[in-house]
Amino acid sequence: MDTVIKKEDIRKPENLVYKKTPLLTDKVMSYCPGCGHGTAHRVVMEVLEEMGLQDKTIGIAPVGCSVLAYEFMNIDMQQAAHGRAPAVATAVKRLFPEKFVFTYQGDGDLAAIGTAETIHACNRGENIVIIFINNGIYGMTGGQMAPTTLPNMKSSTSPYGRDVATMGNPLRITELVAQLPGTLYVTRQAVHTPVAVRKAKKAVRKAFENQKLNKGLSFVEIVSNCNSGWKMTPNVANQWMVDNMFPYYPLGDIKVNED
Numbered sequence: 001m002d003t004v005i006k007k008e009d010i011r012k013p014e015n016l017v018y019k020k021t022p023l024l025t026d027k028v029m030s031y032c033p034g035c036g037h038g039t040a041h042r043v044v045m046e047v048l049e050e051m052g053l054q055d056k057t058i059g060i061a062p063v064g065c066s067v068l069a070y071e072f073m074n075i076d077m078q079q080a081a082h083g084r085a086p087a088v089a090t091a092v093k094r095l096f097p098e099k100f101v102f103t104y105q106g107d108g109d110l111a112a113i114g115t116a117e118t119i120h121a122c123n124r125g126e127n128i129v130i131i132f133i134n135n136g137i138y139g140m141t142g143g144q145m146a147p148t149t150l151p152n153m154k155s156s157t158s159p160y161g162r163d164v165a166t167m168g169n170p171l172r173i174t175e176l177v178a179q180l181p182g183t184l185y186v187t188r189q190a191v192h193t194p195v196a197v198r199k200a201k202k203a204v205r206k207a208f209e210n211q212k213l214n215k216g217l218s219f220v221e222i223v224s225n226c227n228s229g230w231k232m233t234p235n236v237a238n239q240w241m242v243d244n245m246f247p248y249y250p251l252g253d254i255k256v257n258e259d
Helices: 037-050 065-072 085-095 107-113 115-124 173-178 194-213 234-248
Strands: 057-061 076-079 100-106 129-134 183-190 217-223 252-256
Touching: 037 065, 037 100, 037 129, 037 194, 057 065, 057 085, 065 076, 065 100, 085 100, 085 115, 085 129, 100 107, 100 194, 107 115, 107 129, 115 129, 115 173, 115 217, 129 173, 129 194, 173 183, 173 217, 173 252, 183 194, 194 217, 217 234
Parallel strands: 057 076, 057 100, 100 129, 129 217, 183 217
Antiparallel strands: 183 252
Protein backbone atom coordinates (compact mmCIF):
# COMPACT_ATOMS: atom_id res chain seq x y z
CA MET A 1 0.00 0.00 0.00
CA ASP A 2 1.42 3.40 -1.02
CA THR A 3 2.13 5.85 1.76
CA VAL A 4 0.32 9.17 1.38
CA ILE A 5 2.51 12.10 2.37
CA LYS A 6 0.48 15.01 3.65
CA LYS A 7 1.49 18.61 3.02
CA GLU A 8 1.36 19.42 6.73
CA ASP A 9 3.86 16.63 7.42
CA ILE A 10 6.31 18.03 4.89
CA ARG A 11 6.15 21.39 6.64
CA LYS A 12 7.06 20.01 10.06
CA PRO A 13 10.23 21.64 11.43
CA GLU A 14 12.21 18.40 11.31
CA ASN A 15 11.46 18.04 7.59
CA LEU A 16 12.32 21.58 6.52
CA VAL A 17 15.44 21.89 4.38
CA TYR A 18 15.12 25.65 3.97
CA LYS A 19 13.02 28.31 5.65
CA LYS A 20 12.85 31.89 4.43
CA THR A 21 14.24 34.36 6.91
CA PRO A 22 11.60 36.63 8.47
CA LEU A 23 13.90 39.53 7.64
CA LEU A 24 12.67 39.23 4.06
CA THR A 25 9.16 40.56 3.59
CA ASP A 26 6.41 38.72 1.70
CA LYS A 27 6.56 41.33 -1.06
CA VAL A 28 7.21 39.70 -4.44
CA MET A 29 10.66 40.79 -5.60
CA SER A 30 10.69 42.99 -8.69
CA TYR A 31 14.08 41.80 -9.92
CA CYS A 32 14.31 39.99 -13.25
CA PRO A 33 14.15 36.18 -13.00
CA GLY A 34 17.69 34.84 -12.71
CA CYS A 35 19.15 38.06 -11.28
CA GLY A 36 21.58 37.75 -8.37
CA HIS A 37 20.00 40.56 -6.34
CA GLY A 38 17.43 38.31 -4.73
CA THR A 39 20.06 35.87 -3.49
CA ALA A 40 22.26 38.72 -2.28
CA HIS A 41 19.28 40.14 -0.36
CA ARG A 42 18.69 36.76 1.24
CA VAL A 43 22.33 36.37 2.26
CA VAL A 44 22.45 39.77 3.98
CA MET A 45 19.14 39.27 5.77
CA GLU A 46 20.04 35.77 6.94
CA VAL A 47 23.26 37.10 8.45
CA LEU A 48 21.39 39.85 10.30
CA GLU A 49 18.84 37.34 11.58
CA GLU A 50 21.51 34.93 12.79
CA MET A 51 23.35 37.76 14.55
CA GLY A 52 20.12 39.01 16.15
CA LEU A 53 20.46 42.46 14.59
CA GLN A 54 17.01 43.04 13.09
CA ASP A 55 16.16 45.91 15.45
CA LYS A 56 19.74 47.20 15.55
CA THR A 57 20.40 47.67 11.82
CA ILE A 58 19.75 50.50 9.37
CA GLY A 59 20.19 49.84 5.65
CA ILE A 60 20.73 52.52 3.02
CA ALA A 61 19.12 51.97 -0.41
CA PRO A 62 20.19 54.36 -3.20
CA VAL A 63 19.02 54.58 -6.83
CA GLY A 64 19.39 51.64 -9.21
CA CYS A 65 18.00 48.13 -9.20
CA SER A 66 18.26 48.19 -5.39
CA VAL A 67 16.12 51.32 -5.12
CA LEU A 68 13.20 49.26 -3.73
CA ALA A 69 15.28 47.19 -1.31
CA TYR A 70 13.30 48.69 1.56
CA GLU A 71 10.24 46.80 0.29
CA PHE A 72 12.03 43.47 0.61
CA MET A 73 14.25 43.94 3.68
CA ASN A 74 12.30 43.80 6.94
CA ILE A 75 14.57 46.20 8.81
CA ASP A 76 14.85 49.96 9.20
CA MET A 77 15.81 51.45 5.82
CA GLN A 78 16.71 54.91 4.56
CA GLN A 79 16.61 56.09 0.94
CA ALA A 80 19.58 57.97 -0.53
CA ALA A 81 20.05 60.01 -3.68
CA HIS A 82 21.93 58.37 -6.54
CA GLY A 83 25.51 57.59 -5.42
CA ARG A 84 25.12 59.23 -2.01
CA ALA A 85 24.56 56.08 0.10
CA PRO A 86 28.02 56.17 1.77
CA ALA A 87 27.48 59.80 2.76
CA VAL A 88 24.04 59.04 4.18
CA ALA A 89 25.41 55.96 5.95
CA THR A 90 28.17 58.10 7.46
CA ALA A 91 25.59 60.50 8.90
CA VAL A 92 23.38 57.69 10.22
CA LYS A 93 26.28 55.88 11.88
CA ARG A 94 27.60 59.04 13.51
CA LEU A 95 24.14 59.94 14.80
CA PHE A 96 23.42 56.39 15.97
CA PRO A 97 26.84 54.81 16.68
CA GLU A 98 25.18 51.86 18.44
CA LYS A 99 23.42 50.84 15.20
CA PHE A 100 24.75 48.51 12.51
CA VAL A 101 24.70 50.46 9.24
CA PHE A 102 25.18 49.19 5.70
CA THR A 103 24.72 50.38 2.12
CA TYR A 104 23.51 48.18 -0.73
CA GLN A 105 24.68 49.60 -4.07
CA GLY A 106 25.11 48.71 -7.73
CA ASP A 107 28.19 49.49 -9.81
CA GLY A 108 26.68 52.45 -11.63
CA ASP A 109 25.68 53.96 -8.30
CA LEU A 110 28.85 53.15 -6.34
CA ALA A 111 31.57 53.32 -8.99
CA ALA A 112 30.25 56.16 -11.17
CA ILE A 113 27.80 58.64 -9.69
CA GLY A 114 29.02 57.89 -6.16
CA THR A 115 32.75 57.44 -6.75
CA ALA A 116 33.70 60.38 -4.52
CA GLU A 117 31.36 59.37 -1.70
CA THR A 118 32.63 55.79 -1.84
CA ILE A 119 36.33 56.63 -1.85
CA HIS A 120 36.13 59.24 0.89
CA ALA A 121 33.97 57.10 3.19
CA CYS A 122 36.49 54.28 2.76
CA ASN A 123 39.44 56.60 3.27
CA ARG A 124 37.93 58.03 6.45
CA GLY A 125 37.38 54.51 7.75
CA GLU A 126 33.71 55.02 8.55
CA ASN A 127 32.51 52.11 10.69
CA ILE A 128 29.96 50.84 8.17
CA VAL A 129 29.51 47.95 5.74
CA ILE A 130 29.25 48.53 1.99
CA ILE A 131 27.60 45.80 -0.10
CA PHE A 132 28.51 46.34 -3.76
CA ILE A 133 26.70 44.47 -6.55
CA ASN A 134 28.77 44.49 -9.75
CA ASN A 135 27.05 43.34 -12.93
CA GLY A 136 29.10 45.41 -15.34
CA ILE A 137 26.34 47.72 -16.61
CA TYR A 138 23.62 50.13 -15.54
CA GLY A 139 20.94 47.48 -15.04
CA MET A 140 17.92 49.56 -14.08
CA THR A 141 18.10 52.43 -16.58
CA GLY A 142 18.59 50.52 -19.83
CA GLY A 143 21.84 48.58 -19.84
CA GLN A 144 24.21 51.48 -20.48
CA MET A 145 27.98 51.13 -20.19
CA ALA A 146 29.24 51.53 -16.62
CA PRO A 147 32.75 52.06 -15.22
CA THR A 148 32.86 48.30 -14.62
CA THR A 149 31.89 47.28 -18.19
CA LEU A 150 34.55 44.95 -19.59
CA PRO A 151 36.68 45.68 -22.69
CA ASN A 152 34.72 44.79 -25.84
CA MET A 153 31.58 44.14 -23.73
CA LYS A 154 28.44 45.32 -25.48
CA SER A 155 25.92 47.61 -23.84
CA SER A 156 23.17 49.93 -25.00
CA THR A 157 25.69 52.80 -25.19
CA SER A 158 28.57 50.66 -26.51
CA PRO A 159 26.73 48.46 -29.03
CA TYR A 160 29.98 47.44 -30.72
CA GLY A 161 31.69 46.73 -27.40
CA ARG A 162 33.66 48.89 -25.00
CA ASP A 163 36.58 50.43 -26.90
CA VAL A 164 39.30 51.03 -24.31
CA ALA A 165 41.07 53.50 -26.59
CA THR A 166 38.13 55.90 -26.55
CA MET A 167 36.08 54.77 -23.52
CA GLY A 168 38.82 54.00 -21.03
CA ASN A 169 39.53 50.93 -18.95
CA PRO A 170 37.09 49.22 -16.58
CA LEU A 171 37.43 50.43 -12.99
CA ARG A 172 38.46 47.86 -10.41
CA ILE A 173 37.18 50.02 -7.58
CA THR A 174 37.36 47.19 -5.03
CA GLU A 175 41.13 46.92 -5.49
CA LEU A 176 41.30 50.71 -5.32
CA VAL A 177 39.52 51.02 -1.97
CA ALA A 178 41.59 48.13 -0.58
CA GLN A 179 44.63 50.43 -0.75
CA LEU A 180 43.02 53.03 1.49
CA PRO A 181 44.04 53.00 5.17
CA GLY A 182 40.43 53.27 6.36
CA THR A 183 39.31 49.92 4.97
CA LEU A 184 39.48 46.98 7.36
CA TYR A 185 38.13 44.17 5.20
CA VAL A 186 37.74 44.12 1.40
CA THR A 187 36.50 41.05 -0.47
CA ARG A 188 34.91 39.99 -3.76
CA GLN A 189 32.37 37.18 -3.86
CA ALA A 190 29.51 35.81 -6.03
CA VAL A 191 26.12 34.13 -5.54
CA HIS A 192 25.67 32.01 -8.67
CA THR A 193 26.21 28.58 -7.06
CA PRO A 194 25.51 27.10 -3.60
CA VAL A 195 29.26 27.09 -2.82
CA ALA A 196 29.58 30.73 -3.86
CA VAL A 197 26.54 31.67 -1.75
CA ARG A 198 28.08 30.08 1.34
CA LYS A 199 31.33 31.99 0.80
CA ALA A 200 29.46 35.23 0.21
CA LYS A 201 27.45 34.72 3.38
CA LYS A 202 30.62 34.08 5.36
CA ALA A 203 32.10 37.31 3.98
CA VAL A 204 28.98 39.34 4.82
CA ARG A 205 28.98 37.90 8.33
CA LYS A 206 32.63 38.86 8.79
CA ALA A 207 31.86 42.38 7.59
CA PHE A 208 29.12 42.90 10.18
CA GLU A 209 31.19 41.29 12.92
CA ASN A 210 33.98 43.72 12.01
CA GLN A 211 31.61 46.61 12.60
CA LYS A 212 31.56 45.59 16.26
CA LEU A 213 35.32 46.20 16.36
CA ASN A 214 34.91 49.85 15.33
CA LYS A 215 38.19 49.73 13.41
CA GLY A 216 37.13 50.71 9.91
CA LEU A 217 35.03 50.00 6.88
CA SER A 218 34.19 46.57 5.44
CA PHE A 219 33.60 46.40 1.68
CA VAL A 220 31.95 43.33 0.12
CA GLU A 221 31.69 43.20 -3.67
CA ILE A 222 29.37 40.59 -5.18
CA VAL A 223 29.93 39.95 -8.88
CA SER A 224 26.52 39.21 -10.37
CA ASN A 225 24.87 38.67 -13.72
CA CYS A 226 22.34 40.89 -15.46
CA ASN A 227 20.70 38.48 -17.85
CA SER A 228 18.15 41.08 -19.02
CA GLY A 229 20.76 43.76 -19.63
CA TRP A 230 23.18 41.30 -21.17
CA LYS A 231 20.39 39.90 -23.39
CA MET A 232 20.99 36.32 -22.25
CA THR A 233 19.10 33.57 -20.49
CA PRO A 234 20.00 33.22 -16.78
CA ASN A 235 22.07 30.06 -17.30
CA VAL A 236 23.97 31.54 -20.22
CA ALA A 237 24.49 34.78 -18.29
CA ASN A 238 25.94 32.90 -15.32
CA GLN A 239 28.36 31.03 -17.56
CA TRP A 240 29.32 34.26 -19.34
CA MET A 241 29.99 35.81 -15.95
CA VAL A 242 32.27 32.92 -14.99
CA ASP A 243 34.13 33.02 -18.33
CA ASN A 244 34.45 36.80 -18.66
CA MET A 245 33.74 38.68 -15.41
CA PHE A 246 35.67 36.46 -13.01
CA PRO A 247 39.01 36.68 -14.88
CA TYR A 248 38.82 40.49 -14.69
CA TYR A 249 37.21 40.58 -11.25
CA PRO A 250 38.69 37.53 -9.47
CA LEU A 251 36.86 36.25 -6.40
CA GLY A 252 38.37 36.13 -2.93
CA ASP A 253 39.58 38.31 -0.07
CA ILE A 254 41.65 41.30 -1.18
CA LYS A 255 42.37 42.86 2.20
CA VAL A 256 41.98 41.35 5.65
CA ASN A 257 43.24 43.57 8.45
CA GLU A 258 43.23 41.68 11.73
CA ASP A 259 45.06 44.38 13.72
